[in-house]
Amino acid sequence: MFQPNAEVRPPYQELLALVSSLPPEELRRRKQAADQSFLHQGITFTVYGKTEGTERIFPHDLIPRIITAAEWKRLESGLTQRITALNEFLRDIYHEQRILNDKVVPRELIYSCPHYRREMRGVTVPRNAYVTVVGTDLVRLPSGEFAVLEDNLRVPSGVSYMLTSRQVMKRVFPSLIRLCNVQPIDHYARVLLETLRSLAPGGRPDPTIVLMTPGVFNSAYFEHSFLARQMGIELVEGRDLLVHGNFVYMRTTAGLRRVDVIYRRVDDDFIDPLAFRRDTILGVPGLFNAFRAGNVALANAVGTGVADDKAVYAYVPKIIRYYLNEEPILPNVETYLLDDVASRSHVLANLDKLVVKAVGESGGYGMLIGPHSTEAERRKFHGLIINNPRNYIAQPTLSLSRAPCFVEHGLIEPRHVDLRPYILHGARTTIVPGGLTRVALRKGSLVVNSSQGGGSKDTWVLAE
Amino acid sequence: MLSRVADSLYWTSRYLERAENTARLIGVHINLELEQPRDASFGRWARVLGSLGLDKETARDLDSASLRSELCYDLANRASVVASIRLARDNARQVREQISSEMWEQLNRLYHQVQVSSEHDPASDDPVAFLDTIKEGAHLFQGVTDSTMNHGEGWHFIQLGRFIERAACIASFVDVHFEHYASDEAALRPGAGADAADYLEWIGLLKSATAFEAYCKVYTASIETGRVAEFLILDGTFPHSIRFSADMVHSALSAISDASPSRRSTSVMRRSGRLQALLGFSQVDEIIEGGIHHMLEDVGRQLAQIHSGIYQAFLSYPIETAIEA
Incomplete structure (x- = not known):
């Protein structure tokens, strides 16, 4: 929010003027109104590992995060470049494997990736859109520049918080939104629907599109039903679908109806007990074969997790140069691959300063934050890394940028934030100007995941 | 409409109707029991069980107070009023986005009220108030359904x-x-x-x-x-x-x-x-x-x-x- 010379960055000036002109009592009242509105809409998520009170409201911070038009333009072109290259990469490694033959990316890195799906070799997907929906995690470096921390290419979530948080802010700060000239994001659902429609097998006119959820007990169920409602499509579970003669049908009261496109919010492992994990009850037997036969489109396609593996992440700049012959617009965060002996010994010697992450995990699980860790935790990760170096990467502990947040007692204090914009890639690539800004609401904390005490705030991308 | 959704809607309302009828039947018999000789209790509760399609012989082993509380509050007994309310809510929860928010809120509120009653101390047992809550709750749900759902x-x-x-x-x-x-x-x-x-x-x-x-x-x-x-x-x-x-x-x-x-x-x-x-x-x-x-x-x-x-x-x-x- 501040420039290095401690002056308020210009876009925040009007916001700050308004917020500081409001008495604390008024701020608190607006905060309450916002919380009430989240509660009544049932905007909750589920925390795993606890039996009681598993449904919680997603904590929401009242003060928006501001991104200028120029910053956004750069993000937009950088993210488009990245998703284009990653889709090329996925098509390549599941077909000719040029990038492996040219030794730009090591073959063993790909084959040892837990999310690499041999079953996808030679499978053609509609429009070569392996990844249709991406939620890329960005952080702002001390230089003020944005860098990519993670690509989420499997089933990224959180977009409903972006959309509902804007609805709430419109109610709470109507005049300010107009004053700041904030770009709208409400067309997300429509764009998503168009993107999904563009994947219909054989360009079938008027395709049946469904959203497949693991069910009401999934932590993101609210989002699934929210998006299905916004798009006006059927929200299905695995048990609603069946495969007959390599076509997918859903069971309706009026008989079976053919399904053309499935926006699936179920992980690869669980979509088809015949192809992947046999013990799943969430999936549809035969779904993968129908997909391979080209009779149904899946968004995202199967096997995209190979490209957001945290070790493959380190190669994304090379991947961009290889396929697009361009310099990456958005940098990566410096990453140590622990296969390499030299970096491994460096990392093991500096566990208290670094962040270690398991390559296939997400949601803030399976990671060690060096500066905040205990001796025992470091010993545990030391052992884990020695046993399976391929499974871990290390990154410097980032000083995430901070944004002003409304904390208890009417005070405004800085908290660490990151940013997750959502990229839609079908016939063309669209990024709705906004994103989910996640906040580490605990003072000093660096973890922004909702499962670990994080919250969110609205993200305002300003028009020029 | 998805078959699963239709199925859940069907059972939501079936269970709620069952809870309402069970509540009304029990309420009537609690009232009648007040003015009858004690030794006639067995026959009465055997008939109540029979009306609910349950095993009449249970009435032989239990006194009327414990039978009553089992039929009202016992979650383990699938025929009890609280179990029916819970099953109704479980079904509605599966199709929350298909019913109106008003319907969901009404059923959810009823469920929470019933949960509180079923956990309370039997000494302060007020079955009549409890049964009234059920009947009112079911009526409200029907009214809300008819006026807010397509x-x-x-x-x-x-x-x-x-x-x-x-x-x-x-x-x-x-x-x-x-x-x-x-x-x-x-x-x-x-x-x-x-x-x-x-x-x-x-x-x-x-x-x-x-x-x-x-x-x-x-x-x-x-x-x-x-x-x-x-x-x-x-x-x-x-x-x-x-x-x-x-x-x-x-x-x-x-x-x-x-x-x-x-x-x-x-x-x-x-x-x-x-x-x-x-x-x-x-x-x-x-x-x-x-x-x-x-x-x-x-x-x-x-x-x-x-x-x-x-x-x-x-x-x-x-x-x-x-x-x-």
């Missing part, structure tokens, strides 16, 4: 669940009552009044179908056994009569199959049409002559057939019959 296919499945359950409950209540209080022929002679000693029990039967006031408006407060049977089984306008329920079942089924015509639904339509005709064209003296028990057993069987017909036609049909051309 009267489309989903709503018709809710109607189906409500009225199939209602018809089955009333048939069972009437059957058990007549078996006990009107088993000999004299009691069923045309114009026979209720035995003075049993007068309150007959009112109780009417009240367990919310029918006492409605009956009085038609026949005055003079209770005649044949008229009670006629009113509860054959009345065409009273919403808790079996005939009225069968009419509603048939019209809901017609609306559903009109919306998506298919050969699969002919069988269930025939079944519900037959039940509607049976109730619409029967006369009470013929029913009495042929045996009320016999008739009500037949009604129960036909309702079960309609239930399985709904599954065959709309919810779990075989794939071969349904692949679109």
